[in-house]
Amino acid sequence: MTTTDAALAEMRDLIGEEQYHEVGEFPVERSYVWTSCASVENGNPLYWDDEVADALTNGPIAPPSMVSVWFRPHHWAPGRTVEALPLQVHFDLKAALDLPEAVMTDNTIEFHTPVRMGDVLRTHQVLRSVSDEKTTKLGTGRFWVIEVVYANQDGDLVAVESYTGFGYRRRKAEGS
């Protein structure tokens, strides 16, 4: 068995295991909601007009599609010597399988309890699959599916998200 085969077997042994139980590094806050809405010119009054938010959602909520924002770590924090990465399972796979580059190809999110200002989300990650070797226009590597489960501080399920990533090594003809 090669080193890569052993690493692949080790990664596949983790399929279905809950990993990286984490707590968001900051409470959900409105200025980030507005920054996000501004980035896509989202004028939905639910996020800009308190009267609409009071009427429809009993106070301000965050856009559902922002759910992953609340678990992404700061780029730097006091005492941190190694960069904290979101979706750590994705980076574990890249390292273990010696695939230096990666992109995301598919994303699915199912939304449950709305996210409210002041919430601090809890998350964990579950590796669902690692494919056999594939070659695409980007290079040769493997696809994997990682699920992220989000809950709020009360234990209410907020969202279940699934990412398909493609970790790869660029083709030599392209100079890598």
Add this chain to the structure above:
Amino acid sequence: MSTSVKTQLLLDDITVGQALPDLSYKVTATTVVLGAMATRDWRPMHHDKDFAVERNGTQDIFLNTPNQAAWFERYLTEWTGPHGRLARVTFRMKGSVFPGDTMVLSGVVESVDVDHVGCGFVTVAVSLSVDGLVKTTCTARMALPRFADDNPWSRSRDQWRPSP
């Protein structure tokens, strides 16, 4: 919660095959970087062109995944109004969206249904295209009010089933 906010779209207003208005948007480097920062995505391929070209093998920096989700949500709720509640979104990115691209979001209603707890839903197929080439395909399931004082946001726990 009251539902005094006027509804923009009711489930009965919608038919299968109905097209949503297109959204056309000229993407700039600012669009990409702002979208990455707004989603707290610090990975360099979304703000550093040299890294994107040399490491990812792409022509430029490109829109990140959660920002595409935000674009789809904006597109859909502009159509539904604030009562529209996103239940499930799934998308496949076949190609990247770069600065200089004019992206066009288009949507067609695939189904209209009422689930077994009485919540109205539409399923919309959305495509994000550049120069006529589809870059991302998306399927979104959204809850919509069935009548004037119906509010999908008031549903929780066993009254809210985001997947069919």
